[in-house]
Amino acid sequence: MRHELVEQKLEDLRRLSAERGLRLTHQRMEILRELASATDHPSAETVHGRVQRRLPTVSLDTVYRTLCTLEDLGLAAKVSVVGDNGRFDADLSPHHHFVCDACHEVRDFAWPDLDDLPIPGEARALGRVDGLRVILKGTCADCLARRAGRDS
Amino acid sequence: MRHELVEQKLEDLRRLSAERGLRLTHQRMEILRELASATDHPSAETVHGRVQRRLPTVSLDTVYRTLCTLEDLGLAAKVSVVGDNGRFDADLSPHHHFVCDACHEVRDFAWPDLDDLPIPGEARALGRVDGLRVILKGTCADCLARRAGRDS
DNA sequence: GTACGTGCAAAAATTTTGCTTTAAT
DNA sequence: ATTAAAGCAAAATTTTTGCACGTAC
Numbered sequence: 001m002r003h004e005l006v007e008q009k010l011e012d013l014r015r016l017s018a019e020r021g022l023r024l025t026h027q028r029m030e031i032l033r034e035l036a037s038a039t040d041h042p043s044a045e046t047v048h049g050r051v052q053r054r055l056p057t058v059s060l061d062t063v064y065r066t067l068c069t070l071e072d073l074g075l076a077a078k079v080s081v082v083g084d085n086g087r088f089d090a091d092l093s094p095h096h097h098f099v100c101d102a103c104h105e106v107r108d109f110a111w112p113d114l115d116d117l118p119i120p121g122e123a124r125a126l127g128r129v130d131g132l133r134v135i136l137k138g139t140c141a142d143c144l145a146r147r148a149g150r151d152s
Numbered sequence: 153m154r155h156e157l158v159e160q161k162l163e164d165l166r167r168l169s170a171e172r173g174l175r176l177t178h179q180r181m182e183i184l185r186e187l188a189s190a191t192d193h194p195s196a197e198t199v200h201g202r203v204q205r206r207l208p209t210v211s212l213d214t215v216y217r218t219l220c221t222l223e224d225l226g227l228a229a230k231v232s233v234v235g236d237n238g239r240f241d242a243d244l245s246p247h248h249h250f251v252c253d254a255c256h257e258v259r260d261f262a263w264p265d266l267d268d269l270p271i272p273g274e275a276r277a278l279g280r281v282d283g284l285r286v287i288l289k290g291t292c293a294d295c296l297a298r299r300a301g302r303d304s
Numbered sequence: 305g306t307a308c309g310t311g312c313a314a315a316a317a318t319t320t321t322g323c324t325t326t327a328a329t
Numbered sequence: 330a331t332t333a334a335a336g337c338a339a340a341a342t343t344t345t346t347g348c349a350c351g352t353a354c
Contacts, residue, residue: 175332180334
């Protein structure tokens, strides 16, 4: 079942590379192959280690650059992991975050209806749940206005 | 309205410091004061800059250590911000993440009922929403089992 | 052949650590 | 007076960048 995702992604890379005039290099193929095969949301360092098994000379900076390229192409995304990044909050009440892709500001919001929704069995089966947070990605009102102004 | 949170937090710090035998230093008070006053989920570097206005000699490593202490005391938490950390995923289909506090593994799960829930007006007012992800914090089944085994 | 992308090395940025001094208790 | 915590500097990470060479087109 993972195999199909991998082939699909590699096909997407071929198509997008042709469309956007990017070169189809071994490194990009192998890095995408590893990432698409992985189920554990690896870091650049981890991807590098795995790709080295097939391409012993691949460098870590190529992995960084390629992951960024794959992100630009819409083939991969950075994911949210609680506590893995250096942003802090003293407000520990249940609330959620809206993150602006443009300015990276984080705004809080509440979602009472969500609190009434039971956590799905699929998630409860994974372990004991202590906390829940929603991350909304988008563009904040300020950045939308700024962009609209610039486009006119 | 922020003022009350600040005073509340400082009071918590006094109480917890007494309880746990920690010393109530200017630095800890001022760092917590800044963090509790902030609404923008600042990084350690940002907190450092703000605290320096009141304590010009405070060092950046004290801010790092203190934020960690405040986290241990349960007065602050690291927050999730999409794309600010180096973990990647090639699976772009709508799904959510369960993160184990103990081993930091990230597991995926689906939540179809959530997809039917409308995003609250409070959040829609913040800007255009492009994506939604839930982060569950907890302890995974493996780590629970490991811990139970060790305790016996 | 052209020039985009890689590899290498070095730099920049971020976070942690060892040790000495300061200050809270 | 004790000793936890701060400050300083240096180290360890993590991520980015400049440049020469290799390779996909």
